[in-house]
Amino acid sequence: MKRVKHALPLARWPSREEAQRSLLYSPIPIGRRLVAEQRTWVPAMVPWRATGDGFVTPEVLDWYARFARGQPGVLVVEATGIRDVRSGPLLRIGDDRFIPGLRALVDAVREESQGHTRLFIQVIDFLTVRRRPAPEAFFSRHLVVDTGLRERLAAALGEARWRDTPDAEVRSRLVRDRPLADAVLTSRDLEALDYGYRERVWDLDLPHIRDLPRVLPGLFAEAARRARDAGFDGVELHYAHAYTMASFLSRLNVRDDGYGQTRGGRMRLPLEVLQAVRACVGEDYVVGIRYLGDDVVAGGSDLEDAVAFGTWFADTGADYLSISKGGRFEDARQPKVGEAVYPYTGESGYECMPTVLSDERGPFGRNVPLAAAIRRAVRAAGHTIPVVTSGGITTFDQAEAILARGEADIVAAARQSLADPDWFLKIRLGLGGLVRRCEFTNYCEGLDQRHKQVTCKLWDRDFTPGDETVRLASDGKRRLNAPPWRPPVAVRGEPRSSGEPSLSVTEIVRGEPRSGGEPSGEMIEGRPKGT
Numbered sequence: 001m002k003r004v005k006h007a008l009p010l011a012r013w014p015s016r017e018e019a020q021r022s023l024l025y026s027p028i029p030i031g032r033r034l035v036a037e038q039r040t041w042v043p044a045m046v047p048w049r050a051t052g053d054g055f056v057t058p059e060v061l062d063w064y065a066r067f068a069r070g071q072p073g074v075l076v077v078e079a080t081g082i083r084d085v086r087s088g089p090l091l092r093i094g095d096d097r098f099i100p101g102l103r104a105l106v107d108a109v110r111e112e113s114q115g116h117t118r119l120f121i122q123v124i125d126f127l128t129v130r131r132r133p134a135p136e137a138f139f140s141r142h143l144v145v146d147t148g149l150r151e152r153l154a155a156a157l158g159e160a161r162w163r164d165t166p167d168a169e170v171r172s173r174l175v176r177d178r179p180l181a182d183a184v185l186t187s188r189d190l191e192a193l194d195y196g197y198r199e200r201v202w203d204l205d206l207p208h209i210r211d212l213p214r215v216l217p218g219l220f221a222e223a224a225r226r227a228r229d230a231g232f233d234g235v236e237l238h239y240a241h242a243y244t245m246a247s248f249l250s251r252l253n254v255r256d257d258g259y260g261q262t263r264g265g266r267m268r269l270p271l272e273v274l275q276a277v278r279a280c281v282g283e284d285y286v287v288g289i290r291y292l293g294d295d296v297v298a299g300g301s302d303l304e305d306a307v308a309f310g311t312w313f314a315d316t317g318a319d320y321l322s323i324s325k326g327g328r329f330e331d332a333r334q335p336k337v338g339e340a341v342y343p344y345t346g347e348s349g350y351e352c353m354p355t356v357l358s359d360e361r362g363p364f365g366r367n368v369p370l371a372a373a374i375r376r377a378v379r380a381a382g383h384t385i386p387v388v389t390s391g392g393i394t395t396f397d398q399a400e401a402i403l404a405r406g407e408a409d410i411v412a413a414a415r416q417s418l419a420d421p422d423w424f425l426k427i428r429l430g431l432g433g434l435v436r437r438c439e440f441t442n443y444c445e446g447l448d449q450r451h452k453q454v455t456c457k458l459w460d461r462d463f464t465p466g467d468e469t470v471r472l473a474s475d476g477k478r479r480l481n482a483p484p485w486r487p488p489v490a491v492r493g494e495p496r497s498s499g500e501p502s503l504s505v506t507e508i509v510r511g512e513p514r515s516g517g518e519p520s521g522e523m524i525e526g527r528p529k530g531t
């Protein structure tokens with residue numbers, strides 16, 4: 001694709017009165033009992049701030065408290081693992097011992113938003129992804145030398161002796177001869193060599209993968225119950241991007257046990273999970289779904305699938321649909337040796353978090369047509385549940401026009417909210433001119449890719465060295481949270497926007513890691529790459 005650099009859309013900011021009359025700042029019901037005060041939304045963003053075993057830290061609290069001060073209608077906590085396994089600084093909700101920390105997070109958001117922001121948590125399952133090995137390590141340790149490989153080797157070399165040569169000799173022969181390896185290794189082995197080993201939901205020869213339909217409804221349901229017990233207003237099932245549930249939905253899913261292949265088969269587990277969650281948390285608790293309007297990979301699901309999925313989710317009792325796009329492993333760039341494949345590096349990744357370096361259409365509001373088509377179908381089926389859109393939304397007029405045209409019911413902004421967590425508040429107060437505008441060049445995403453604490457380039461250098469009131473990232477070079485902002489005295493009075501750091505987190509309860517753990521989910525050393 002030929003890329004050109006796009007300018008940021010010009011911004012006209014509304015007066016306080018215009019903002020107050022707008023659709024964007026009007027309330028919307030979500031589920032049976034909840035009302036979001038505005039149609040503004042911060043979608044899930046992993047900041048790499050949890051402990052290595054998944055607990056909430058003071059840095060996690062500061063991160064969410066900072067967003068809460070901008071008082072978005074809804075704030076969604078990052079992808080949080082439903083299994084009780086180690087996977088780097090990814091929040092987890094796979095055991096009751098995580099509840100106290102999560103409760104502290106809920107309290108922090110309530111306090112800092114002064115009760116104005118509704119708080120959901122995204123829950124995720126993911127399969128194993130290993131780092132790309134050095135070829136020597138792959139051939140000496142990871143490659144399985146089985147009869148099939150020996151047969152192919154014997155045929156390729158025209159020497160029958162390879163059928164029973166010692167393993168070590170097979171390995172050392174292959175490590176020296178890449179063309180030979182290309183000729184005799186399976187495509188999955190070659191992928192493990194060049195990209196790192198990665199499980200698929202259709203690897204039915206692996207017992208823990210075969211068992212996913214048996215195990216996942218309960219794991220998701222328990223996670224949702226913990227979210228409710230911790231005080232979250234709702235739970236968001238992560239059915240998007242590169243992870244387990246999105247892979248069940250994908251047309252690439254060739255499972256032949258009734259949980260793949262046909263659209264109905266691919267939907268089966270996602271619906272069973274939704275039903276199990278609903279049965280566990282009750283009718284009144286908000287259960288939303290984030291999923292893909294388009295996989296954007298060859299052979300994957302497209303909008304036609306997504307429209308059908310949306311209607312089925314609504315029929316089965318989902319309280320909202322949040323539409324994302326792409327972010328798949330299948331087209332990800334080859335990682336360096338020692339690194340893991342990252343699902344935002346290929347075309348599908350681009351579509352998930354589009355940058356100003358784009359095709360003619362540009363990155364702004366690029367994914368709205370997906371949400372619009374899904375919303376039309378869901379409405380035609382008689383459902384009124386809100387549909388959330390995201391992707392390159394960065395001005396008031398953009399957001400308002402999406403709502404006015406009925407393309408979505410709620411507008412989410414991830415990177416713009418990262419660049420300026422106060423932007424919703426500034427606009428509402430008629431101070432849009434003060435918004436620090438995201439440049440959509442994905443410095444933050446680059447940090448995410450390298451498993452570094454996520455910050456924004458527009459504020460991470462904004463401090464005086466030696467200023468002890470500013471908390472820095474672990475590299476000591478970057479501001480860990482957006483600079484504080486207070487509305488000028490003339491407009492203050494209603495929503496408070498306090499300075500930082502105002503949270504005193506006295507205790508985050510930690511339990512002992514449980515031994516045993518769940519099947520699957522061994523994962524890369526880190527969170528599920530991207531989320």
Ligand SMILES: Cc1cc2nc3c(=O)[nH]c(=O)nc-3n(C[C@H](O)[C@H](O)[C@H](O)COP(=O)(O)O)c2cc1C
Pocket residue numbers: 043044045046047078079122238240290324352353354390391392393412413414415416444445448454530531
């Ligand atoms: C640093 C970072 C982390 C993200 N983590 C998640 C996540 O945990 N779950 C998720 O569904 N999307 C995640 N996303 C994707 C965003 O929610 C959003 O869909 C995407 O950035 C496009 O919206 P935007 O153009 O407003 O940034 C992440 C994005 C960024 C930049």
Ligand code: SF4
Pocket residue numbers: 415416418419437438439440441442443444445455456457458
């Ligand atoms: S780092 Fe860049 S893309 Fe990310 S939020 Fe900041 S300005 Fe936007």
